[in-house]
Amino acid sequence: xxxxxxxxxxxxxxxxxxxxxxxxxxNKGNIYGILGPNGSGKTTTLGIVLGIIHxxxxxxxxxxxxxxxxPRRHMGALLETPxxxxxxxxxxxxxxxxxxxxxxxxxxxxxLSLVNLAERKKSLFKTYSLGMKQRLAIAAAMVGDxxxxxxDEPTNGLDPQGIAEVRETIIEIAGNGKTILMAxxxxxxxxxxxxxxxxxxNGNLMATGTVGAILSxxxxxxxxxxxxxxxxxxxxSIPQIRKIEQDNQHFTLQVDKDLSTSKLNSMAFxxxxxxxxxxxxxxxxxxxxxxxxx
Numbered sequence: 151x152x153x154x155x156x157x158x159x160x161x162x163x164x165x166x167x168x169x170x171x172x173x174x175x176x177n178k179g180n181i182y183g184i185l186g187p188n189g190s191g192k193t194t195t196l197g198i199v200l201g202i203i204h205x206x207x208x209x210x211x212x213x214x215x216x217x218x219x220x221p222r223r224h225m226g227a228l229l230e231t232p233x234x235x236x237x238x239x240x241x242x243x244x245x246x247x248x249x250x251x252x253x254x255x256x257x258x259x260x261x262l263s264l265v266n267l268a269e270r271k272k273s274l275f276k277t278y279s280l281g282m283k284q285r286l287a288i289a290a291a292m293v294g295d296x297x298x299x300x301x302d303e304p305t306n307g308l309d310p311q312g313i314a315e316v317r318e319t320i321i322e323i324a325g326n327g328k329t330i331l332m333a334x335x336x337x338x339x340x341x342x343x344x345x346x347x348x349x350x351x352n353g354n355l356m357a358t359g360t361v362g363a364i365l366s367x368x369x370x371x372x373x374x375x376x377x378x379x380x381x382x383x384x385x386x387s388i389p390q391i392r393k394i395e396q397d398n399q400h401f402t403l404q405v406d407k408d409l410s411t412s413k414l415n416s417m418a419f420x421x422x423x424x425x426x427x428x429x430x431x432x433x434x435x436x437x438x439x440x441x442x443x444x
Contacts, residue, residue, distance in 0.1 A: 159208035183344035191353035192333035226296040232287030236276035281312025374400030374427030
């Protein structure tokens with residue numbers, strides 16, 4: 151089932167195009183990351199699909215239209231720094247949110263356990279660390295048991311421990327069958343959390359697909375021989391090699407993780423090819439991301 155379909159969205163602010171002809175499809179159960187540098191249009195896109203910002207052109211549809219013109223009650227969102235009453239406890243703050251949302255049985259204890267705040271549920275909000283505050287905000291977004299959760303930079307400003315805690319919380323929520331749409335400028339966050347990713351820059355969609363396909367952890371191998379023509383013939387025949395580039399002295403290969411240099415060396419030896427150069431390198435996800443967005 152398609153949870154959200156975006157068709158040719160465009161939004162401009164004067165001479166600046168924040169979102170340019172953007173189309174995406176997000177299916178039920180995805181942890182879908184919108185990844186891009188600051189100012190790339192991520193927050194504007196989330197604002198549009200939440201009905202906060204009006205697009206110039208294009209349209210979008212939630213839940214394939216199942217809930218008519220008011221799908222918001224099936225969605226929870228965390229878009230900015232969480233605002234709670236500092237002199238109230240986590241339970242009291244969530245009770246207020248449940249009242250505002252008109253939720254009669256908000257299951258507050260379950261939500262606080264899910265975000266690992268059960269032991270601090272009676273502590274005042276002002277005593278919470280930044281990571282705890284962010285996890286409480288995630289619990290607040292889940293009041294009413296929405297089908298979809300939307301997070302804008304959920305780990306922004308957190309220390310490494312806080313980032314790890316929020317990441318684990320998001321993965322656990324998704325494991326319970328929720329669909330999550332998350333904007334981030336942090337490659338590592340998306341790579342470790344999301345199942346799918348859309349990379350955008352200056353409002354333009356640069357790449358989209360599963361994280362494994364877009365941000366691959368393939369191996370880079372440099373290989374050379376005095377018989378480059380014979381070596382190329384061999385390399386073309388190996389299915390685990392995804393990409394072959396050649397310079398004057400050797401080939402650079404993008405290969406599956408299960409194709410080792412020893413296997414390549416053995417294959418070449420069997421064909422009577424003597425290798426003069428063979429080096430394996432782990433492909434950098436950061437360099438790949440920079441390459442896509444440059």
